[in-house]
Amino acid sequence: MRMNTLSSRSQISAIPALLLALLVLMLPGVVVAGSSEGEANQWLERLVPALNMTSYQGVFVYARGDQVSSMQIAHRYRDGVVEERLVMQDGGSGEIVRRGVNVVCVLPDRGRIRLDQVIPSGPFAEAFTRQLMPISRWYSAEMVGEDRVAGYEAVEIALKARDEYRYSHRLWLERTTALLVKSHVRASSGDVMEQFQFTSLEITDNIPDEKFEIRAGGREISRSLAADDLAADERAAETSPVARMNGWELGWRPDGFAPAAAPRTGRGQVVAFSDGLAAFSVFVEPAGRLNMPKGASRIGATTIYMHALESGGREFLVTVVGEVPPETARKVAESVRVQDALALEGSDS
Amino acid sequence: MDDRLRETLSAMMDDEADELSVRRLLSHHDQARVRAQWQRWQQVRDLMHSGHTPAEGVDVSTHVRAALDGRSGSARQRTSAKGISPAARWRWPAVAMVAVALVVGFGAGAGWDSREDSAATGAPEMAAQSFPDKDAAAAPVREVALQGLDKEQWEQMSQYLLEHAQHNSVGAGRGAVGYARVVSAGNGY
Numbered sequence: 001m002r003m004n005t006l007s008s009r010s011q012i013s014a015i016p017a018l019l020l021a022l023l024v025l026m027l028p029g030v031v032v033a034g035s036s037e038g039e040a041n042q043w044l045e046r047l048v049p050a051l052n053m054t055s056y057q058g059v060f061v062y063a064r065g066d067q068v069s070s071m072q073i074a075h076r077y078r079d080g081v082v083e084e085r086l087v088m089q090d091g092g093s094g095e096i097v098r099r100g101v102n103v104v105c106v107l108p109d110r111g112r113i114r115l116d117q118v119i120p121s122g123p124f125a126e127a128f129t130r131q132l133m134p135i136s137r138w139y140s141a142e143m144v145g146e147d148r149v150a151g152y153e154a155v156e157i158a159l160k161a162r163d164e165y166r167y168s169h170r171l172w173l174e175r176t177t178a179l180l181v182k183s184h185v186r187a188s189s190g191d192v193m194e195q196f197q198f199t200s201l202e203i204t205d206n207i208p209d210e211k212f213e214i215r216a217g218g219r220e221i222s223r224s225l226a227a228d229d230l231a232a233d234e235r236a237a238e239t240s241p242v243a244r245m246n247g248w249e250l251g252w253r254p255d256g257f258a259p260a261a262a263p264r265t266g267r268g269q270v271v272a273f274s275d276g277l278a279a280f281s282v283f284v285e286p287a288g289r290l291n292m293p294k295g296a297s298r299i300g301a302t303t304i305y306m307h308a309l310e311s312g313g314r315e316f317l318v319t320v321v322g323e324v325p326p327e328t329a330r331k332v333a334e335s336v337r338v339q340d341a342l343a344l345e346g347s348d349s
Numbered sequence: 350m351d352d353r354l355r356e357t358l359s360a361m362m363d364d365e366a367d368e369l370s371v372r373r374l375l376s377h378h379d380q381a382r383v384r385a386q387w388q389r390w391q392q393v394r395d396l397m398h399s400g401h402t403p404a405e406g407v408d409v410s411t412h413v414r415a416a417l418d419g420r421s422g423s424a425r426q427r428t429s430a431k432g433i434s435p436a437a438r439w440r441w442p443a444v445a446m447v448a449v450a451l452v453v454g455f456g457a458g459a460g461w462d463s464r465e466d467s468a469a470t471g472a473p474e475m476a477a478q479s480f481p482d483k484d485a486a487a488a489p490v491r492e493v494a495l496q497g498l499d500k501e502q503w504e505q506m507s508q509y510l511l512e513h514a515q516h517n518s519v520g521a522g523r524g525a526v527g528y529a530r531v532v533s534a535g536n537g538y
Contacts, residue, residue: 062530270512281513290501295491297506302530304509306493321513326490 040141040157046178047171053077054179057211058150058201059089064194064300074211083212097214135276138162138256139169147172149181150201159277164188165254165328166278167301177203185278185301185323194301194323248284251335254328273322280322280329284336287315296326305329311338358383362390375414 057074070089075082081100088094135141139159147156152174159169172182181201185194248269256275269284287308297304301323307330309316318336320329357374360366366374377383498506514530 064530272513279513281509283509283512290505292502292505293493293498295493297493297495299495299510302510302513304493304506305490319509321509330490 036143037136037141040143040159041136043143043155043157043173043178044135044141044159044171047173047180050173050178051180052082054177054203055205055207056177056179056201056203057207058198060196060198062194062196064302065298067299070199074207076205076207076212078205085212085214095214097212099212135159138166138275139277144170146175147182149174150198152181152201152203154181161188163254164325165331166275166324167193169277172197174201174203179203187325247340248336248338250282250332251337253332253335254324278323280320280324280332282332282336283317283319283321284309284338285317286341287317292317292319296329298326303329305333307333307336309336309338312341314341316341354383355386358387358390361387 055076055078057072059070059072061068061070063069069091072087072089074085076084082098083100084096084098086096139161142158142160144156144158147154149172154172154174157171157173159171161168168186168188170182170184170186171180173179174181182197183195184192186192250271253273254275257273257278257280258275260272260274260279270281272279272281292306294306294308303320303322303324303326305320305326307318307320309318316338318333320333322329324332353370354374354377357366357370361371361374374383495503495506
């Protein structure tokens with residue numbers, strides 16, 4: 001008996017001591033975690049400006065699914081103007097050259113896909129980089145550590161999705177410029193589904209003009225991103241985010257995915273949504289003569305979900321494409337409701 | 350130790366020693382040496398068969414002697430059975446140790462546990478696999494294999510990929526990653 005009370009008393013006094021010890025042990029952890037998130041967010045704020053305003057050249061590889069491609073890039077920021085030249089390193093010899101709002105694309109003759117569709121025919125990066133999303137609401141940022149990518153010291157940041165509707169990301173930013181030098185899109189299991197990485201890189205303001213000249217021979221297509229269109233698009237995106245959803249509406253989308261000012265593609269019924277890191281596009285169009293399979297296909301982190309919809313006796317095809325899990329794509333696709341079938345039919349022609 | 354004794358030892362290892370030879374071996378004056386030789390060979394054999402090294406100091410002689418003395422049937426068989434027993438005995442603890450290590454590893458590796466959990470609730474990773482049903486009520490996401498598409502269907506699919514990549518290249522402010530997606534979609538799959 002006596003022994004029991006004694007031991008229980010010592011237990012009682014031991015509990016606060018234990019708690020205190022635990023607290024003491026955990027406190028630095030909490031502080032570290034807090035500062036890690038703060039530090040990670042500071043880096044992320046630098047990410048987008050760095051993408052445009054850093055001058056660099058190099059080669060990067062991009063892999064998704066079982067497909068790997070590499071591109072040579074030269075990017076210069078001078079007098080407020082972005083100049084860029086991308087040269088495909090595998091397959092056909094394609095080139096994309098951009099100077100400010102002028103984009104020139106040199107197309108490979110071969111290939112099943114005509115690359116003129118690649119040309120962004122709407123506002124380029126500027127319109128987007130201005131609307132920075134508070135990604136920390138949808139992803140928890142954490143400093144992972146330091147690494148070396150393409151010869152440069154880099155910080156590694158983990159962006160863990162806060163819900164199951166999006167994938168997690170890993171970003172590697174070069175230490176001095178915050179340039180994105182490597183990135184992963186990861187499933188919740190940790191498996192890497194898409195990766196991008198510079199294999200050679202030189203960050204320098206000293207890139208000669210000829211690096212930005214088109215050299216590949218081939219069909220040239222140039223487009224100017226007229227300022228008027230740009231402003232109009234931006235206005236449309238700001239005042240009425242659903243302005244382009246002509247005749248249909250989205251019943252559900254994951255929190256944080258806002259309509260983005262997508263380039264006008266001429267196909268009409270497409271709206272892009274972004275949470276600041278991931279994006280998906282929703283296409284709604286009358287079902288054509290081509291019978292597309294319904295369901296989800298995946299290439300790396302990219303899901304294509306096709307869904308058949310009937311409204312007013314007419315068939316529609318809803319397609320959701322994006323770097324989101326198949327379940328998310330499906331939920332989005334199935335939530336589409338056609339309100340005005342005629343408006344949709346009309347816009348398609 | 351003479352060559353004949355060595356030969357007997359060697360035969361014992363291969364379960365081929367006859368009773369007389371084994372008795373002679375056991376009556377050898379320097380039992381320590383015989384034991385040492387046995388153990389060395391046993392070690393070599395275990396190494397060659399990538400088995401587990403038996404610990405030092407296992408004395409099989411008593412078991413062998415007992416087997417010879419208390420034999421009722423074929424002495425040779427009994428001897429050989431006892432002959433391999435040390436190795437067998439030492440394999441078991443090794444297996445147990447590996448098992449313990451695995452258990453400890455799984456227990457300590459909290460990351461593995463969480464990974465299992467998240468794999469169960471999270472998105473599937475492989476395109477070729479069917480998507481697990483996250484919502485018990487909802488039907489699993491139907492999978493469409495890209496390989497099964499005809500040319501026209503694939504072109505349509507690529508068209509969607511391209512247009513999305515265009516949005517993505519500018520929409521998410523990812524710079525080169527966006528371009529990469531565009532080119533990747535344009536290259537065909």
